[in-house]
Amino acid sequence: MLRGLAPSLVMPEPTEAPSAPSQERTGQASTPKGERRRQALVEAASELLVESGFAGIRHRAVAERAGLPLASTTYYFSSIEELVERAVEYHGRTELAWGRERLSGCGRLDRDELCELVLDMLLGHNSRDGGLDVVLLRYERLVGSGRRPYLAPLMREMGDELHALLVEILAQAGAPSSSAEVTRLIALIDGTVVNALIESDPDPRGAARRVLRAELP
Amino acid sequence: MLRGLAPSLVMPEPTEAPSAPSQERTGQASTPKGERRRQALVEAASELLVESGFAGIRHRAVAERAGLPLASTTYYFSSIEELVERAVEYHGRTELAWGRERLSGCGRLDRDELCELVLDMLLGHNSRDGGLDVVLLRYERLVGSGRRPYLAPLMREMGDELHALLVEILAQAGAPSSSAEVTRLIALIDGTVVNALIESDPDPRGAARRVLRAELP
DNA sequence: GACAATCTGGTACAAGCGTACCATTTTTGC
DNA sequence: GCAAAAATGGTACGCTTGTACCAGATTGTC
Known part of the structure; x- marks a missing residue:
């Protein structure tokens, strides 16, 4: 399965070789340029994820989008699943970071700002201009985790962060809500x-906005 | 694209030929046995849909599951999309019929029966024994329609029927609800x-049950 | 500056896919 | 019963996929 990928580590301890036979450290870049390439692949995969869903993440498509040769995808990622996971993580964390920055960058939110910010966080802030892609992605990720168990831990972690951020946002808008209330609000909007x-x-986004406005005090 | 598929209809009206050039009636079976085979394929596709999602519906897989040769799938269905659509429809309508029969078969529902029946309709009645597959399917279908626009009309139609059925169910349980309330309830459970x-x-199902119980008067 | 380690990128391959073809057999309509 | 229509099923094609290979270029380390 592995090729000459990891000829590094000149067998630190001969006895360890059988115990930790292979896999491991696959795809880790050890070079600044390597790291940049790896990151370029993740970002390309993330774009494709938004545009075409999970099905859009393919070795060839990712490589082409990143302007890199096909083999770079198998060099930096041990399987397509790892690439998918990194793309999901990148997109999710970027979105979370966007929200946090947004929150700290403004003072007290009025009702309309609050609404839009909550919608941004739940539907993706690119959904403002009507793009369906980003919206779809959040729900494809949720539902897709059902058939891709390896994504579930990551999704859970990012889901918790999103939850916490929404609690903060509501507090900063003067509409403090309990954790349970936020959970319920998320479910209502998602549904x-x-x-x-x-x-x-x-x-x-329009449908979610109507529901949200009816829900906020 | 079409082969010698539809040499039937000896041109009822020559003038109609150019106006309705091709496609049409592809895959329509004209024979009882043919109809049975066609149905067998739809049911096989529906099973695969439940087990493996949209990705599970493949010509070869469907044919094998139905115990029919590969070519039968292209003979009865003009494309894989048509097969997917029929499978979605079959599964959805079967579920709806199950619910209607269930409703008419019992008298006034008590609170627990009501809860379980609503869960059956929204998550699939096979979810009673903990199977995730059927649950996934409902949401894969909803989200999947985003990238498969040809499914949207069908999903809308079945969604409306589901909505109406839930209104009936709630009425029969002595908890009459407006259309808007039911819409909201569906969203809450789905989310x-x-x-x-x-x-x-x-x-x-457990999570949905808790929310539902808190929601019902 | 030399020597490993790392990275690069062109290429190959087997498997699986949707779809098409077509010589037969079965069924239907008269 | 017979011609025509429908159905059957084995087979093949062109394409895309994930993954593997490997000779050469680049890079980091001492």
């Missing part, structure tokens, strides 16, 4: 969105 | 379920 996806002229 | 899918030991 509204997935059901809005099948409308003939889907406007999930 | 709860998709968020429960990433738990380390997923129990979406």
Whole structure:
């Protein structure tokens, strides 16, 4: 399975060789330039994820998008699953970071700002201009984790961070809510969105906004 | 694209030929046995849909599951999309029929029966024994329609029927609810379920039950 | 500056995919 | 019963996929 990938480590201890036979440290870049390439692949994969969902992440598509040769994808990632996971993580953390920066960058939020910020966090801030892609992605990730158990831990971790951030946001807007209330709000919005996806002229953000406004005090 | 598929219809009206050039009636079976085979393929595809999602519906897999040769799939269905659509429809309508029969078969529902029946309709009645597959399917279908626009009309139609059925169910349980209230309830449950899918030991039905009980008067 | 370690990128391959073809057999309509 | 229509099923094609290979270029370390 592994090729001449890890000829590094000149067998630190001969006895360890059988116990830690292979795999490991696959795809770790040890060079600044290598790290940059690896990151470029993750970002390319993330873009494809937004545009075409999980099915869009393919070795060839990712390599082409990143302007790198095909083999670089197998060099830096031991499997397509690892690439998918890194892409999901990159996109999720970028979105979380965007939200945190946004929050710290403004003072007290009025009701409208609060609404839009909550929608940004739950539907993706790119959904402002009506793009469906980003919206789809959040729910594809959630549902997709059902058939991709390896994603679940990551999704859970990012979900918890999102939850905490929403608690903060509501507090800063003067509408402090308990953890349970936020959980409920998330579920309500998520359910509204997935059901809005099948409308003939889907406007999930609009649907979510109506529900959210009715819910906020 | 079409082969000698539809040499039937000896051109009822020559003038119609150019206006309705091709496609049409592809895959329509004209024979009882043919209809049975076609149905067998739909059911096989539906099983695969439950087990492996959209990705599980493949010509070869469907044919093998139905015990039919590969070519039968292209003979009865003009494309894989049509097969997917029929499988989704079959599964959805079967579930709806199950619910209607269930409703008419029992008298006034008590609170617990009501809860379970609502969960059956929203998560799939096979989710009673903890199977995740059926649960996943409902949400894969909803989210999947985002990237498969051809499914949206069908999903909308079945969604409306589900909505109406839930209104009936609640009425029969002595908890009459407005259309808007039911819409909200559906969203709340759906959102709860998709968020429960990433738990380390997923129990979406349990999570939905807790929310539902808190919601019902 | 030399020597490993790391990275690069062109290429190859087997498997699986949707779809098409077509010589037969079965069924239908008259 | 017979011609025509429908159905059957084995087979093949062109394409995409994930992954493997490996000779050469680049880089980091001493």
